[in-house]
Amino acid sequence: MRRSPLDLVRARPEPPIEFSFDGEPVAALPGQSVAAALWQSGRLAWRRTRVGDRPRGAFCGMGACYDCLVELDGVPNVRACLAPARPGALVRTQQGDGHDELR
Amino acid sequence: MVVIGAGMIGAACADALATRGMRVAVVDRGPVVGGTTGAGEGNLLVSDKAPGPELELAVESLRLWGELAGELGARALEYEPKGGLVVARDQRAFAELRASAELQRAAGVTAVDVPADGLREWEPHLAPGLAGGVHYPQDAQVQPALAAAALLRRARATGRVDLLTATAVTGLAKGRVETDAHGTLHCGAVVNAAGTWGGEVAALAGATLPVLPRRGFVLVTEPLPPLVRHKVYAADYVADVASGSADLQSSAVVEGTAAGPVLIGASRERVGFDRSLSAPVLARLAAQAAELFPVLRDVRVLRAYRGFRPYLPDHLPAIGPDPDRPWLLHACGHEGAGIGLAPATARLIAQLLDGEKPFMDPAAFGPGRFEKEES
Ligand SMILES: Cc1cc2nc3c(=O)[nH]c(=O)nc-3n(C[C@H](O)[C@H](O)[C@H](O)COP(=O)(O)OP(=O)(O)OC[C@H]3O[C@@H](n4cnc5c(N)ncnc54)[C@H](O)[C@@H]3O)c2cc1C
Ligand code: FES
Numbered sequence: 001m002r003r004s005p006l007d008l009v010r011a012r013p014e015p016p017i018e019f020s021f022d023g024e025p026v027a028a029l030p031g032q033s034v035a036a037a038l039w040q041s042g043r044l045a046w047r048r049t050r051v052g053d054r055p056r057g058a059f060c061g062m063g064a065c066y067d068c069l070v071e072l073d074g075v076p077n078v079r080a081c082l083a084p085a086r087p088g089a090l091v092r093t094q095q096g097d098g099h100d101e102l103r
Numbered sequence: 104m105v106v107i108g109a110g111m112i113g114a115a116c117a118d119a120l121a122t123r124g125m126r127v128a129v130v131d132r133g134p135v136v137g138g139t140t141g142a143g144e145g146n147l148l149v150s151d152k153a154p155g156p157e158l159e160l161a162v163e164s165l166r167l168w169g170e171l172a173g174e175l176g177a178r179a180l181e182y183e184p185k186g187g188l189v190v191a192r193d194q195r196a197f198a199e200l201r202a203s204a205e206l207q208r209a210a211g212v213t214a215v216d217v218p219a220d221g222l223r224e225w226e227p228h229l230a231p232g233l234a235g236g237v238h239y240p241q242d243a244q245v246q247p248a249l250a251a252a253a254l255l256r257r258a259r260a261t262g263r264v265d266l267l268t269a270t271a272v273t274g275l276a277k278g279r280v281e282t283d284a285h286g287t288l289h290c291g292a293v294v295n296a297a298g299t300w301g302g303e304v305a306a307l308a309g310a311t312l313p314v315l316p317r318r319g320f321v322l323v324t325e326p327l328p329p330l331v332r333h334k335v336y337a338a339d340y341v342a343d344v345a346s347g348s349a350d351l352q353s354s355a356v357v358e359g360t361a362a363g364p365v366l367i368g369a370s371r372e373r374v375g376f377d378r379s380l381s382a383p384v385l386a387r388l389a390a391q392a393a394e395l396f397p398v399l400r401d402v403r404v405l406r407a408y409r410g411f412r413p414y415l416p417d418h419l420p421a422i423g424p425d426p427d428r429p430w431l432l433h434a435c436g437h438e439g440a441g442i443g444l445a446p447a448t449a450r451l452i453a454q455l456l457d458g459e460k461p462f463m464d465p466a467a468f469g470p471g472r473f474e475k476e477e478s
Binding site: 076097 | 325326327328330363398402403405
């Protein structure tokens with residue numbers, strides 16, 4: 001059985017919303033960050049590093065480390081741990097610096 | 104010898120003195136590069152200096168930086184001899200820029216005029232409509248914190264250098280340096296490399312040196328693919344640097360870094376040690392950078408930082424013995440060029456302490472010059 005902190009605090013969240021990650025639907029509770037929703041869906045990495053092309057996801061979870069960068073609605077370098085998940089948002093894995101259009 | 108200050112200048116002095124076989128204690132009230140050296144950029148420029156003693160010092164210093172990169176490894180310093188490109192917005196500014204480059208050439212600087220239609224070859228993303236520019240191949244850069252640490256490390260490897268951090272100097276007299284953490288240090292001479300606080304250190308010995316802080320902000324963008332190849336700035340920057348006004352001056356110097364972010368620096372204003380963030384200053388720097396490189400318009404700035412340059416009223420550093428205290432040598436007040444000028448400053452200090460003929464006449468840097476003006 002999956003344990004959820006929602007039970008611990010007896011939360012009664014509003015119905016989940018949905019956004020897309022690399023074309024696949026991901027459910028999120030209202031107020032959740034993109035990083036939290038991705039984690040909840042079992043995804044731990046949503047970026048490849050500039051040097052060495054290594055996978056990265058959330059590290060500090062509080063906006064300080066910039067490890068969790070993601071492309072959100074076409075804008076790269078958005079911190080997934082701070083960005084609220086919104087219905088219909090287009091979230092994509094960020095490759096490197098996310099600015100291939102400038103190369 | 105006691106060197107007060109473990110910034111770029113103190114590190115270079117410790118290295119130069121230890122290499123000549125002298126025993127040195129480097130004393131800093133904070134950590135290594137906890138002062139302005141850790142809060143600025145590492146441009147090594149001849150392009151922004153008019154012929155005169157500072158340019159002479161800079162030409163020698165850039166030569167020495169090249170030597171240091173050879174000895175310590177360019178990577179250890181993040182030394183990049185990338186060259187500078189100064190651009191002019193209109194024909195009048197271009198004519199002035201070419202005229203000043205002509206004078207600089209006579210002083211040993213390599214400067215190549217670039218016509219308007221040649222600019223994009225040097226910098227593909229430059230704004231259209233600029234009148235022309237001048238390329239300065241000698242301009243280079245280092246990472247200041249790495250460079251200072253590398254010089255201190257080499258100095259300590261001689262076995263003749265003690266590094267005392269978290270140790271404030273509280274009193275100064277001939278042969279004696281009082282500290283809060285290590286008692287009294289006995290020494291033959293003292294080098295005041297306390298940067299923006301050089302005036303306070305001089306005062307401990309009863310000397311006067313009018314060093315003031317000149318605040319500067321630097322913007323750091325998100326990491327980008329290589330867009331900016333040289334140090335690029337508009338010709339007005341030189342007038343900003345030379346201004347004596349306390350008011351805000353800013354004209355962006357734009358440069359790419361090895362790690363990806365573009366650095367946009369730096370403003371100049373005299374507002375004491377006020378650390379508060381100034382949104383108008385940051386907005387102005389950003390606008391000027393986007394004017395030079397329109398591609399930066401849609402790029403995000405991740406953070407900004409500030410530092411306080413050690414400013415002396417005539418924009419020249421104080422290098423040499425105190426007029427009334429020959430045992431106290433000042434090496435501070437380098438304003439916005441202390442990284443660039445560090446190796447040649449250290450060379451002068453070492454030659455003066457060794458009783459050797461200095462490689463250039465240090466009279467213009469004489470710490471006594473302000474006393475004379477006042478009386
Ligand atoms: C925004 C900005 C951008 C800049 N860009 C450039 C650039 O591109 N190129 C360039 O060449 N320069 C640049 N500079 C200028 C450069 O940073 C300074 O000129 C240089 O760092 C000065 O070095 P320093 O060793 O004299 O001083 P500092 O690095 O400040 O070192 C002085 C040290 O003395 C110590 N100290 C002070 N009082 C005492 C005491 N009583 N006892 C013990 N220790 C004491 C301090 O703790 C400090 O560590 C820039 C500066 C700023 C602010
Ligand atoms: S996880 Fe550290 S900034 Fe988002």
